[in-house]
Every structure is written in structure tokens, then in C-alpha cells.
């Protein structure tokens with residue numbers, strides 16, 4: 001993918017690797033980032049000014065970002081758009097809730113105008129907790145974090161990279177080598193365990209600031225979780241809304257089956273024409289990993305999770 005790299009001189013010293021799909025990764029403050037995004041991530045870290053009313057969606061890639069964007073957008077705007085008039089019917093959720101770096105990037109980025117975003121602003125990011133814009137910690141804005149069991153996350157990533165071919169000329173590594181890199185934590189925004197534990201600890205420290213959600217829980221009971229999200233966002237559903245079935249309507253609007261089958265999501269691209277809309281809607285299931293990973297690979301991951309999450313209290317339904 002073509003994008004100007006604007007790195008400082010000292011950045012020459014940073015450790016670099018080629019990701020399994022050919023993307024250039026760079027290690028910055030202990031995390032791996034796609035090199036093309038690092039300048040804008042650092043720029044937004046310094047320059048983004050959070051408002052107290054902002055809602056920041058933070059996710060490990062492929063853990064349900066698109067779903068969370070659709071849900072929070074619908075919850076926040078339910079007084080403005082009836083479900084059958086929702087902008088989600090005409091726009092991919094990533095268009096409605098862009099990443100912070102799409103507004104505040106580096107000087108070479110084509111930026112979206114921040115002044116057009118109405119309050120409460122819903123913005124998103126894949127960066128680890130420690131790399132969030134500095135103003136986020138200083139303001140009263142809230143963070144909704146969503147993650148997913150790493151086995152399914154890996155399978156989802158694997159398909160996403162194969163379908164999008166972000167580095168057109170690269171020959172991707174094989175499945176087992178890719179899995180090995182993932183287990184070593186060498187993946188954009190990884191290691192996944194550091195990413196999850198960073199937000200998990202932030203949530204434990206201040207649950208009013210950071211809501212911690214898991215994809216598997218949303219799949220198990222979306223209505224309960226949509227209510228939880230609305231409460232956390234400061235706009236709980238009234239008894240009247242609950243009685244009218246608004247929570248169920250929003251859940252259905254944002255469901256995998258509904259979004260996947262919309263014309264807008266079957267066609268077109270996001271992120272400057274690089275990522276196909278339809279690649280954000282593949283299977284949407286828990287446990288698809290069992291169709292791809294050998295029992296040895298699954299065992300390796302389960303052991304890794306045991307070690308990395310030990311004592312944290314963080315567990316996943318797989």
C-alpha cells in the first residue's frame with residue numbers, strides 16, 4: 001500500500017519486521033504497528049484534543065470493531081434516526097465512525113474535518129491503552145474496549161489479509177508461519193495479550209472510564225450488552241423505549257446477517273479504497289478457529305493465553 005512514511009531520524013533505530021501478509025511492522029514502545037500508520041498515531045497522540053463527552057471505541061483488530069461502531073452509532077443517534085432511516089443502511093460503519101487518525105494524522109494524510117462531527121463524538125482506535133492520545137486520560141471522555149478470543153481473532157485476520165492483499169506485491173507466509181508470528185505477538189497493534197491487559201487493567205482501575213466488552217458475550221446476549229453500552233455512554237434506554245422494543249430493533253439493525261446483506265456492505269471500499277467493505281463481514285461466529293487450527297496449534301494458543309493472562313482475571317469463552 002502506498003503511503004508516505006514520515007518517521008524521525010531516531011526511528012531508524014526501531015526494530016522492524018515484515019508481517020505475515022507483507023506489511024511493514026515497526027516496534028514502538030513495546031508494540032508492533034503497521035509502519036505506515038505510526039506517524040499519524042503519534043501525531044494524534046500529541047494533537048487530538050478529547051472532549052469530556054467523547055466516546056472512544058478501542059479494539060484489537062478483528063474483534064468486532066465494525067459491530068461496535070454500528071451499535072454505538074445507533075445507540076447515540078436513536079433520537080435522530082428511526083431504525084428504518086438509519087445511515088447504517090447506506091454507509092459502512094467505518095464511514096460513520098472513523099478512526100481518530102483519520103481526523104488528526106500527520107501532515108501528509110488526507111484528513112477528515114473534525115469540526116463537522118457533532119457531539120457526542122464517537123471515534124475509534126486500534127492503539128494500545130498507553131498509546132491513546134494524551135488528552136484522553138486528562139478528560140472525562142469514556143472508552144469502550146472490545147476484544148475477542150485470540151483463536152478466532154487470528155482466523156479472522158488471516159482471512160482479512162488474504163482477501164485484501166494490502167501489500168499487493170508481497171507473497172504472504174504460510175498458515176503455520178503466520179500463526180507462529182501471531183503467537184510471538186508480531187502483528188499490527190500486538191502483542192494481543194499486552195493490548196488486552198492494558199485495557200483490562202485500566203477498566204479495573206476505573207470502570208466508569210473504561211467499559212470492557214468481549215465479542216463472545218455480545219454474541220451470547222446482545223440485548224443485555226446494548227443496554228450496558230447505552231448506560232455506559234450516559235444515554236440509558238427509558239422504560240418506554242424498552243417496552244417498545246427499541247433495544248431489539250437496534251440489535252437487529254446491527255446484526256451480522258443484516259449488515260452483511262446490505263448493498264453498501266457488499267460493494268465498495270473504506271480506508272482510501274484499500275479495504276473491501278465485504279471483508280468486514282465474513283462469518284461472524286464464535287469458535288470458527290476449530291475449522292482451521294490443528295489440535296497442536298490450538299493447544300499452543302491455549303497455553304500461551306494461560307501464561308499471559310495468569311493472575312489477571314481475564315478469561316475467554318472459546
Ligand code: PAP
Nearest residue numbers: 061062063064065066067156255256281282283284
Ligand atoms: P476491524 O478491526 O478491521 O474493523 P472487525 O470488525 O473487528 O475488523 O472484525 C471483523 C470480524 O467481525 C469478522 O469476523 P470473522 O472473520 O470471524 O467473520 C466479521 O465477520 C465480524 N463482524 C462484523 N460485523 C459483525 C456483526 N454485526 N456481528 C457479529 N460479527 C461481526
